Amino acid sequence: MSANTEVLNVKKLKGRTFLTDTNLLLIITVLVFFSMYTSAVQFLGSGFTKPQMFFNILNENASLLVLSCGMTLVMITGGIDISVGQVTCLVCMASAVFMNDNSITGAMPEGQAVVVSMLIALGIGLAFGIVQGLLVAYLEFQPFIVTLAGMFFAKGMTTIICSDRVNIDNEINHAFYKLSTTEVSVPFIGSYNKLGEFIPAFVEVGVVVALIVVALLFVLLRWTKLGRNFYAVGGNNQSANMLGINVKLTKFLAHVLCGLCAGIGGYLFFLHARSGSPLHATGAEMNAIASSIIGGTMLSGGVGNIIGTLFGVLSLSTIKNIVTSLGLEDPWWTNITVAIMLCIFLLVQSVILARKNRKKK
Amino acid sequence: MTTPEPKLKTGRSVKDIFGKLFFNQLLIPLVALLFLVILNLFADPSFFKITLEKSSTGFYILSGNLISIIDNGSELAILAIGMTLVTAASGGQDISVGSAIAIAGSIVLRVIKGLSPSISGGELALYLIFAFVLCVIVSALFGAFNGALVAFFKIQPMVATLILFTAGRSIAAWINNNENISINDDRFKYFGNFLPGIPVPTPVFISAICMIVIAVVLKFTNLRLYSQAVGINSSSSRLNGINPKMIKLLTFIILGVCVAVCGFIKVSRTASITYAVIANNIEMDAILAVALGGNNLGGGKFNMTASIIGAYVIQFLTTTLFKFKVSSTAISAYKAVVVIFLIILSAPVVRRGLSNLKNKYIASRSQVKKEGV
Numbered sequence: 001m002s003a004n005t006e007v008l009n010v011k012k013l014k015g016r017t018f019l020t021d022t023n024l025l026l027i028i029t030v031l032v033f034f035s036m037y038t039s040a041v042q043f044l045g046s047g048f049t050k051p052q053m054f055f056n057i058l059n060e061n062a063s064l065l066v067l068s069c070g071m072t073l074v075m076i077t078g079g080i081d082i083s084v085g086q087v088t089c090l091v092c093m094a095s096a097v098f099m100n101d102n103s104i105t106g107a108m109p110e111g112q113a114v115v116v117s118m119l120i121a122l123g124i125g126l127a128f129g130i131v132q133g134l135l136v137a138y139l140e141f142q143p144f145i146v147t148l149a150g151m152f153f154a155k156g157m158t159t160i161i162c163s164d165r166v167n168i169d170n171e172i173n174h175a176f177y178k179l180s181t182t183e184v185s186v187p188f189i190g191s192y193n194k195l196g197e198f199i200p201a202f203v204e205v206g207v208v209v210a211l212i213v214v215a216l217l218f219v220l221l222r223w224t225k226l227g228r229n230f231y232a233v234g235g236n237n238q239s240a241n242m243l244g245i246n247v248k249l250t251k252f253l254a255h256v257l258c259g260l261c262a263g264i265g266g267y268l269f270f271l272h273a274r275s276g277s278p279l280h281a282t283g284a285e286m287n288a289i290a291s292s293i294i295g296g297t298m299l300s301g302g303v304g305n306i307i308g309t310l311f312g313v314l315s316l317s318t319i320k321n322i323v324t325s326l327g328l329e330d331p332w333w334t335n336i337t338v339a340i341m342l343c344i345f346l347l348v349q350s351v352i353l354a355r356k357n358r359k360k361k
Numbered sequence: 362m363t364t365p366e367p368k369l370k371t372g373r374s375v376k377d378i379f380g381k382l383f384f385n386q387l388l389i390p391l392v393a394l395l396f397l398v399i400l401n402l403f404a405d406p407s408f409f410k411i412t413l414e415k416s417s418t419g420f421y422i423l424s425g426n427l428i429s430i431i432d433n434g435s436e437l438a439i440l441a442i443g444m445t446l447v448t449a450a451s452g453g454q455d456i457s458v459g460s461a462i463a464i465a466g467s468i469v470l471r472v473i474k475g476l477s478p479s480i481s482g483g484e485l486a487l488y489l490i491f492a493f494v495l496c497v498i499v500s501a502l503f504g505a506f507n508g509a510l511v512a513f514f515k516i517q518p519m520v521a522t523l524i525l526f527t528a529g530r531s532i533a534a535w536i537n538n539n540e541n542i543s544i545n546d547d548r549f550k551y552f553g554n555f556l557p558g559i560p561v562p563t564p565v566f567i568s569a570i571c572m573i574v575i576a577v578v579l580k581f582t583n584l585r586l587y588s589q590a591v592g593i594n595s596s597s598s599r600l601n602g603i604n605p606k607m608i609k610l611l612t613f614i615i616l617g618v619c620v621a622v623c624g625f626i627k628v629s630r631t632a633s634i635t636y637a638v639i640a641n642n643i644e645m646d647a648i649l650a651v652a653l654g655g656n657n658l659g660g661g662k663f664n665m666t667a668s669i670i671g672a673y674v675i676q677f678l679t680t681t682l683f684k685f686k687v688s689s690t691a692i693s694a695y696k697a698v699v700v701i702f703l704i705i706l707s708a709p710v711v712r713r714g715l716s717n718l719k720n721k722y723i724a725s726r727s728q729v730k731k732e733g734v
Contacts, residue, residue: 080519080520135701135704135705138710139704139705139710139711140710141704142658142659144453144454144517144519145454145648145652145658145700145704146701146704148456148645148648148700149697149700149701149704150697151697152642152645152693152694152696152697152700153693153694153697153698153701155690155693155694156690156691156692156693156694156695156696156697157694159688159690159691160691160694163688163690163691278690283527286523286526286527289520289523290527299516299517299520332530332531332532332534332535332539333531335527335528335530335531336528336531336532336535338527338528339524339525339527339528339531340528342523342524342527343510343524346510346514346516346520346521346524347514350514350515350516353515354515
């Protein structure tokens with residue numbers, strides 16, 4: 001009799017440990033992505049079956065991927081950062097203006113200007129991260145308002161630097177142009193053209209960088225002390241404090257890492273667009289938040305996964321592609337679709353949270 | 362023994378009044394206003410000149426920077442009313458107001474444009490009322506959508522309103538098929554400009570009406586008490602017989618109505634609409650107005666007067682920045698600095714320090730009184 005109940009308990013336990021919130025949300029996301037992609041292949045046909053179509057989605061969204069990863073970190077600690085989109089815009093503009101300034105870059109050897117512009121990008125991102133982190137963690141202010149101020153500050157600074165579109169002069173910045181157009185071919189994956197020749201699929205340099213960032217952050221969140229602290233702080237502030245975790249420092253570091261990601265993401269955007277404009281990356285923060293949420297990061301903190309975010313970005317970009325290839329090319333449809341998806345996933349999260357609370361009682 | 366303090370006629374000491382003023386909520390907006398006034402006085406005294414000029418329509422109208430501040434600040438003041446209530450009840454802000462204004466304005470233009478071939482003479486008033494009622498209803502519905510997400514699904518207000526923030530301008534463009542509609546009837550412009558024969562801009566009157574309505578509502582209903590109670594402690598207010606969900610929903614619907622009024626004024630100013638630009642960055646200004654009014658952005662007690670004064674101070678700041686030849690797109694950077702400064706002032710850590718100071722001050726005063734006796 002007692003052995004029987006023990007078996008039952010073990011079964012229950014197993015079931016529960018497998019279907020944690022993280023896993024449940026991750027499974028939902030992965031399923032959504034695959035069903036979306038297969039339905040796209042089924043109904044929209046030819047374009048989506050080519051591997052290059054998939055890698056083009058990655059090429060377009062490398063910067064969004066990095067931004068979303070940073071956002072996921074902050075959201076795991078229970079905060080949010082809505083400045084990332086405008087920081088991206090600022091980074092693009094600052095780098096573009098710097099690269100086009102012949103009086104400075106002309107004196108440097110060719111590769112050096114690229115390195116300096118990268119440092120500028122990282123510096124801007126880091127500065128935003130540090131200031132916002134200090135305000136959020138040490139002055140205990142709502143992250144939303146602090147980062148809203150950061151967003152508008154970056155918006156204003158962009159137009160103060162230059163209020164028009166700046167295109168990179170490819171003649172002057174030959175090294176940059178070369179880096180930006182480098183194609184890394186993907187091994188073993190490709191398509192056959194009409195002559196039967198094998199053409200390997202390619203990705204841009206930005207995608208490689210973005211995937212490295214994803215891998216690093218995955219390792220950070222899963223196997224390091226700092227990463228586990230993020231979850232602990234997001235799950236319950238006070239109990240994390242009682243466990244001896246420095247809550248303020250952890251929150252601060254999350255914002256700094258997010259700022260750094262915004263800097264990297266901004267530079268990747270710049271690498272892809274090869275220009276700076278006040279209209280760059282409009283609504284990128286919204287897309288980043290949406291991808292994180294779709295990827296199973298809970299707004300309440302403590303739940304989230306970088307792999308989920310990767311699939312979140314993929315789902316979001318796939319649905320955007322589907323919407324445009326359905327013929328709804330007017331720009332407002334993508335915005336409305338993103339909003340609807342955000343809404344649906346927020347409701348799913350809310351239901352899951354309610355279920356969890358009921359279980360506790 | 363200390364020397365007796367100088368007494369005023371009312372019997373209260375100067376120090377007493379100073380202490381009261383120092384910790385009053387109205388202090389921050391008034392000091393900010395004073396600072397801006399002094400700055401402008403030093404930079405260019407002609408900033409404050411008000412003149413009576415003949416307008417293109419042949420009527421005398423008031424013009425000057427102060428008039429334009431009161432005029433252009435109307436929308437912000439109306440929004441601040443709704444935003445204060447939402448902040449108090451739900452402890453978060455609605456960041457979708459700018460997009461929602463675009464939707465409201467788009468609806469008004471669509472209705473008027475659709476009916477305009479049949480407009481003859483005096484029928485315009487009827488159509489205007491119809492357009493206004495429709496836009497109020499739709500805006501209230503969008504407000505209810507936000508409110509339902511916040512109240513029933515317990516999503517943080519700023520994230521819940523992010524949905525409409527993303528989609529709003531797109532929906533506004535979709536309503537009119539992304540066409541740039543403009544209305545040629547001069548009477549449509551009355552609500553954003555001047556009524557014939559009256560030298561004061563019409564939005565001033567509209568905002569005054571809104572303020573009177575909200576003052577009456579706060580005076581004669583339990584709205585103030587209930588929304589504060591819900592903001593301070595939602596579950597204990599539920600135990601006391603208030604329905605926190607309905608109160609939160611109600612505040613969002615009120616904000617929706619405010620948004621509709623703003624949208625109506627905004628499109629009436631130019632009788633046309635640009636979907637990407639209309640009411641740009643106004644969500645930031647509205648939140649800033651609430652913060653400048655010294656209200657706790659985390660919910661709870663609020664002071665409506667301070668918020669409204671805060672809104673006009675923000676408009677004063679905007680006009681001043683324009684005066685200093687800051688481009689309209691760069692203004693947001695300066696405002697962000699102001700926000701960060703305010704954040705530091707009103708951060709819990711700093712507040713704790715301030716309240717310690719206050720306690721010390723009160724203690725020292727009572728000691729002085731005892732010694733005096």
